[in-house]
Amino acid sequence: xxxxxxxxxxxxxxxxxxxxxxxxxxxxxxxxxxxxxxxxxxxxxxxxxxxxxxxxxxxxxxxxxxxxxxxxxxxxxxxxxxxxxxxxxxxxxxxxxxxxxxxxxxxxxxxxxxxxxxxxxxxxxxxxxxxxxxxxxxxxxxxxxxxxxxxxxxxxxxxxxxxxxxxxxxxxxxxxxxxxxxxxxxxxxxxxxxxxxxxxxxxxxxxxxxxxxxxxxxxxxxxxxxxxxxxxxxxxxxxxxxxxxxxxxxxxxxxxxxxxxxxxxxxxxxxxxxxxxxxxxxxxxxxxxxxxxxxxxxxxxxxxxxxxxxxxxxxxxxxxxxxxxxxxx
Amino acid sequence: xxxxxxxxxxxxxxxxxxxxxxxxxxxxxxxxxxxxxxxxxxxxxxxxxxxxxxxxxxxxxxxxxxxxxxxxxxxxxxxxxxxxxxxxxxxxxxxxxxxxxxxxxxxxxxxxxxxxxxxxxxxxxxxxxxxxxxxxxxxxxxxxxxxxxxxxxxxxxxxxxxxxxxxxxxxxxxxxxxxxxxxxxxxxxxxxxxxxxxxxxxxxxxxxxxxxxxxxxxxxxxxxxxxxxxxxxxxxxxxxxxxxxxxxxxxx
Numbered sequence: 001x002x003x004x005x006x007x008x009x010x011x012x013x014x015x016x017x018x019x020x021x022x023x024x025x026x027x028x029x030x031x032x033x034x035x036x037x038x039x040x041x042x043x044x045x046x047x048x049x050x051x052x053x054x055x056x057x058x059x060x061x062x063x064x065x066x067x068x069x070x071x072x073x074x075x076x077x078x079x080x081x082x083x084x085x086x087x088x089x090x091x092x093x094x095x096x097x098x099x100x101x102x103x104x105x106x107x108x109x110x111x112x113x114x115x116x117x118x119x120x121x122x123x124x125x126x127x128x129x130x131x132x133x134x135x136x137x138x139x140x141x142x143x144x145x146x147x148x149x150x151x152x153x154x155x156x157x158x159x160x161x162x163x164x165x166x167x168x169x170x171x172x173x174x175x176x177x178x179x180x181x182x183x184x185x186x187x188x189x190x191x192x193x194x195x196x197x198x199x200x201x202x203x204x205x206x207x208x209x210x211x212x213x214x215x216x217x218x219x220x221x222x223x224x225x226x227x228x229x230x231x232x233x234x235x236x237x238x239x240x241x242x243x244x245x246x247x248x249x250x251x252x253x254x255x256x257x258x259x260x261x262x263x264x265x266x267x268x269x270x271x272x273x274x275x276x277x278x279x280x281x282x283x284x285x286x287x288x289x290x291x292x293x294x295x296x297x298x299x300x301x302x303x304x305x306x307x308x309x310x311x312x313x314x315x316x317x318x319x320x321x322x323x324x325x326x327x328x329x
Numbered sequence: 330x331x332x333x334x335x336x337x338x339x340x341x342x343x344x345x346x347x348x349x350x351x352x353x354x355x356x357x358x359x360x361x362x363x364x365x366x367x368x369x370x371x372x373x374x375x376x377x378x379x380x381x382x383x384x385x386x387x388x389x390x391x392x393x394x395x396x397x398x399x400x401x402x403x404x405x406x407x408x409x410x411x412x413x414x415x416x417x418x419x420x421x422x423x424x425x426x427x428x429x430x431x432x433x434x435x436x437x438x439x440x441x442x443x444x445x446x447x448x449x450x451x452x453x454x455x456x457x458x459x460x461x462x463x464x465x466x467x468x469x470x471x472x473x474x475x476x477x478x479x480x481x482x483x484x485x486x487x488x489x490x491x492x493x494x495x496x497x498x499x500x501x502x503x504x505x506x507x508x509x510x511x512x513x514x515x516x517x518x519x520x521x522x523x524x525x526x527x528x529x530x531x532x533x534x535x536x537x538x539x540x541x542x543x544x545x546x547x548x549x550x551x552x553x554x555x556x557x558x559x560x561x562x563x564x565x566x567x568x569x570x571x572x573x574x575x576x577x578x579x580x581x
Contacts, residue, residue, distance in 0.1 A: 239424070268424075302421065303384060304417075304421045305421040305422075305423060307381075307383050307384065307405055308417060308420060308421040309434065310404075310405045310406045310409060311381060311405060311409050311414050311415045312409060312414065312434040312435035312479065312483060313406060313409040313410045313434070313435055313483075314406065314409075314434065315406050316406065322426065322434075323423065323426075325425070326423050326424050326425030326426040326462075327424050327425055328425065329424075329425030329426075
């Protein structure tokens with residue numbers, strides 16, 4: 001059952017009962033890096049989910065939402081009609097405002113043939129002391145379609161969030177999928193990201209993941225890209241910084257299973273204090289005309305980079321901070 | 330007579346039994362361009378890193394004086410804050426740091442106009458480069474120009490330019506020479522390190538480095554002539570043989 005609402009206008013029309021919750025979500029959205037004013041534009045498709053309620057589901061021509069409340073979350077289906085080209089990104093806002101709770105988002109995205117869309121997703125748990133957010137997504141990118149999915153998280157300052165984003169993505173022939181997952185402000189808590197992407201002939205998948213762990217945060221990133229079609233291309237780019245006693249583990253697997261398939265895995269992890277990081281790249285090639293490569297740099301900040309910045313007058317700490325912030329951009 | 334801005338006195342640096350700097354003496358007057366010539370491996374970059382205070386380049390002996398003050402024990406950042414900076418021969422690259430931001434790092438107050446001016450001084454269109462990252466997507470030549478722009482924008486008192494001409498095409502070399510002259514005209518003292526003798530002509534004075542020592546000091550023409558007539562690549566001296574049998578402390 002779809003619950004469709006609009007964001008209350010600032011003019012102060014009679015506010016419905018859920019308006020307070022929506023306003024709080026908008027504040028959380030802002031904290032996660034979003035711009036609430038963008039959600040009020042009529043030409044912008046918007047889906048706002050707080051806990052297990054759909055507060056806003058605003059459709060536009062070519063973009064449709066179906067959503068249903070679950071005991072601890074929402075099941076949502078988002079589909080984009082073939083040949084839809086949008087100038088503005090589709091905005092998604094997921095969150096949980098209380099200090100404790102759990103949220104399941106079961107989402108299905110269907111991007112029709114030759115459509116070209118961008119999603120801007122913000123996930124905010126600003127007060128989390130003990131919150132678990134589980135996202136299970138299935139995404140299909142149709143033939144020659146293009147999907148750019150940017151997801152930014154904000155988990156507040158307490159480190160009490162467990163986030164488990166899981167996604168299975170199918171990129172059909174000639175399709176293009178780019179995703180960026182960013183969790184660099186506030187604390188991470190416990191992140192367990194698990195993506196599987198299957199890429200068809202001449203399709204492209206690019207996965208970028210950025211996380212900055214502090215305190216006793218734990219980060220586990222698992223990304224699997226199977227290049228199944230001829231000429232398929234895949235890239236995983238992982239940028240992690242850990243400090244204090246935070247820990248990160250990055251497992252990336254790329255399979256080259258078809259002629260002309262090209263894959264690359266690129267991982268940089270910066271370690272400070274007593275933090276710990278690891279990277280386990282696995283390359284599997286099942287065709288003699290496929291090629292998969294990987295590169296990784298794990299450890300302290302590169303000395304030459306540091307000294308280049310220090311030669312401009314930055315202290316060592318300022319230089320390290322700038323390098324990490326650049327990496328997380 | 331003007332006091333020296335930079336004085337290097339009897340500087341020695343060895344690493345793993347190998348002499349890298351051998352009793353180096355050098356003095357630069359304020360506002361002058363001093364060209365340090367030398368073949369690859371002669372110790373020019375080592376001297377640059379030692380003056381700048383890079384890690385692993387602490388001299389075993391000697392002094393570095395800046396305006397008469399001994400800075401040998403100062404950290405790299407402290408030296409930079411005194412107005413000393415270095416343009417690396419192969420500058421580092423930074424993901425996610427925009428060119429504009431990078432150029433403004435050395436300024437006391439960020440100044441957009443100065444960033445634009447600095448990019449124009451190295452013939453890079455500001456609108457095209459200001460927001461690009463200083464990362465692997467830049468060519469070697471572009472990166473070197475940005476490094477020079479960052480040094481220029483900092484308005485240092487002493488700029489050490491380590492092979493600013495390497496990896497730059499002949500046409501661009503004119504831009505680089507013009508920038509070096511402009512910096513000097515604005516009061517910056519420049520230690521220009523190069524192995525291309527034709528670049529010596531830009532200097533007010535020059536010296537020649539060989540096997541970690543200053544072998545010749547003179548005017549640029551003389552130094553250039555000496556360099557062309559006398560300098561040949563020496564075979565690299567072999568590493569001292571290490572058998573692990575060296576006596577430990579207290580042993581005879």
